[in-house]
Amino acid sequence: MTARDLALAPIAEKVARNERLTRDDGLALFNSWDLLTIGGLADEANRARNGDRVSFAANQHINPTNVCVLRNTCVFCSFARMPQEDGNYTRSLDEVFAEADAAHDNPTREFHIVGGLHPKLRLSYYLDMFRGLKQRHPDVHIKALTAVEVAHLARLERMPVREVLAAMREAGVTSLPGGGAEVFSPAARATIADKKLSGDEWLAVHREAHRLGIPSNCTMLYGHVETMADRVDHLLALRALQDETGGFLCYIPLAYHPDHNELGEALGRSGTATTGCDDLKNIAVGRLLLDNIPHVKTHWPMVTPFISQVALGFGCDDLEGTVVFERVYHEAGAATPMWLSYDQIIELVRGAGKEPVERDSLYQTVRTFEDWVPGRASARPAGPAGPSFKIEHRRAAAARGQGRGRALPVLSSVVAELE
Numbered sequence: 016m017t018a019r020d021l022a023l024a025p026i027a028e029k030v031a032r033n034e035r036l037t038r039d040d041g042l043a044l045f046n047s048w049d050l051l052t053i054g055g056l057a058d059e060a061n062r063a064r065n066g067d068r069v070s071f072a073a074n075q076h077i078n079p080t081n082v083c084v085l086r087n088t089c090v091f092c093s094f095a096r097m098p099q100e101d102g103n104y105t106r107s108l109d110e111v112f113a114e115a116d117a118a119h120d121n122p123t124r125e126f127h128i129v130g131g132l133h134p135k136l137r138l139s140y141y142l143d144m145f146r147g148l149k150q151r152h153p154d155v156h157i158k159a160l161t162a163v164e165v166a167h168l169a170r171l172e173r174m175p176v177r178e179v180l181a182a183m184r185e186a187g188v189t190s191l192p193g194g195g196a197e198v199f200s201p202a203a204r205a206t207i208a209d210k211k212l213s214g215d216e217w218l219a220v221h222r223e224a225h226r227l228g229i230p231s232n233c234t235m236l237y238g239h240v241e242t243m244a245d246r247v248d249h250l251l252a253l254r255a256l257q258d259e260t261g262g263f264l265c266y267i268p269l270a271y272h273p274d275h276n277e278l279g280e281a282l283g284r285s286g287t288a289t290t291g292c293d294d295l296k297n298i299a300v301g302r303l304l305l306d307n308i309p310h311v312k313t314h315w316p317m318v319t320p321f322i323s324q325v326a327l328g329f330g331c332d333d334l335e336g337t338v339v340f341e342r343v344y345h346e347a348g349a350a351t352p353m354w355l356s357y358d359q360i361i362e363l364v365r366g367a368g369k370e371p372v373e374r375d376s377l378y379q380t381v382r383t384f385e386d387w388v389p390g391r392a393s394a395r396p397a398g399p400a401g402p403s404f405k406i407e408h409r410r411a412a413a414a415r416g417q418g419r420g421r422a423l424p425v426l427s428s429v430v431a432e433l434e
């Protein structure tokens with residue numbers, strides 16, 4: 016393929032030779048204006064690996080609690096609440112089971128379970144949840160708890176991370192989601208997620224999981240204060256761990272949403288999420304640098320189903336699934352639908368000229384759709400009914416007049432105002 020930006024010509028040759036890209040190549044890609052060349056190269060790399068297949072899981076997101084001890088220091092997050100803050104919630108196990116029961120009349124294959132770092136919820140709460148879900152829905156895979164939640168439970172229980180992971184696996188967890196990675200750069204992390212576990216600690220939890228035979232996903236949160244070098248270094252750290260363990264199934268770039276959180280306010284970004292070009296570039300560069308991770312997923316609740324459809328031609332072979340009810344990004348201003356039906360997902364994939372494949376959490380094929388008749392799919396619910404399932408946006412700390420922990424470089428003016 017001929018690059019229009021001449022800086023990309025050597026990279027195009029490497030992609031054609033299936034040669035590993037370097038840090039400088041990553042920087043050249045992120046710094047280039049030539050989106051179509053970058054997308055074309057990523058499409059080439061993806062087709063060589065996955066052909067025209069695009070997979071999705073019929074999944075259901077469940078967020079057991081939004082109470083989080085990092086509420087005041089993860090300034091990019093709009094989901095978390097203090098224990099006494101308006102809008103805080105913690106589900107009983109019966110409530111979680113009732114929410115999951117929406118799966119009975121629907122073809123759910125995966126529960127995606129992530130939430131806040133609750134100061135009091137113990138490991139036994141989560142293990143009972145996993146066992147109860149497995150008992151009620153034996154065929155549904157459980158993808159649960161980010162590395163951050165696992166490390167939090169290990170601290171709370173004074174147990175090694177390895178033992179927490181082994182207990183989760185025993186209770187029915189199939190894989191770990193990729194959240195909590197944010198961006199590994201210590202400088203960016205100090206600004207956006209000061210008290211969260213470090214990049215090395217995040218990688219250590221995934222390394223432990225992989226050693227135990229628990230595969231996982233990985234993510235990068237982009238579009239906030241990170242530099243292009245931060246992005247490349249983050250991707251190279253993921254690639255290095257994958258060389259070591261082979262345990263990552265999928266990479267998902269996560270587009271920062273700036274509404275109802277302190278970072279968006281401090282940056283003056285409320286209402287302005289990432290651009291379509293940057294969303295597509297992050298997908299494509301992820302595909303090109305992560306030559307050892309089998310799948311790249313586009314997360315339509317964040318970047319819109321429209322951008323996700325285009326992303327399928329920019330190196331992506333996996334699409335976020337049916338979801339049912341999404342809180343993390345909708346709290347932060349995402350204006351996308353809460354869920355997509357089977358029909359909508361199949362149409363979206365076919366509209367991109369690709370072949371839809373339903374998969375399970377381990378990327379095994381569940382079904383293909385040659386004989387699919389639109390309209391016959393069981394409709395997905397619009398989320399469980401009831402007031403606690405509505406999104407009630409958090410008021411940012413400044414508006415509430417409550418202070419955050421300590422001053423961070425980029426946010427110092429906002430913090431001064433708060434203190």
Ligand code: V47
Pocket residue numbers: 091092093094129161191192193194195196197232233234236267269270271272273276314343344347
């Ligand atoms: O770690 C939080 C992100 C993640 C915002 O493995 C935000 O399949 C954008 O784990 N703007 C949690 N992003 C979600 C997660 C996940 C998501 C999708 C797929 C998978 C998977 C896992 O959500 C957090 C953080 O990076 N997040 N706040 C925000 N304002």
